[in-house]
Amino acid sequence: MRLNELPRGMEAIIDRVEDASHPDPVAGRLRELGFVPDEPVRVVATAPMGGDPIAVSIGFTRFALRRDEAARVIVHVPGQQPGSHP
Known part of the structure; x- marks a missing residue:
């Protein structure tokens, strides 16, 4: 599942950050900010009507991400089958 698909309020675990190109400066910056396995x-929080941005938290830090940026972050929900959505 991608981070932009995660419902508001649900916690997941980061698996990886995908690179959209090589090199991908956005993916690199996400890793630098703490989006790590x-x-x-x-x-x-999410913008009205599914727009940008979405607010995500890692630890005590919050980030505002565009949905296309959040789509680079692959996550899983503990106890959930891979490939299934909540």
């Missing part, structure tokens, strides 16, 4: 992440 095994880190818990939660969507805390």
Whole structure:
């Protein structure tokens, strides 16, 4: 599942950040900010009508991401089958 698909309020674990190109400066910056494997992440707010941005938290830090940026972050919900959505 991609971070932009995670419902508001649900916590997931980051698996990886995908590069859209090589090199991908956005993916690199996400990793620098803490979007790294095994880190818990939660969507805390979304823009009206599914727009940009979405607010996500990692630890005590919140980030505003565009949906296309959040789509680079692959996550899983603990206890959920891979490929299934909540």
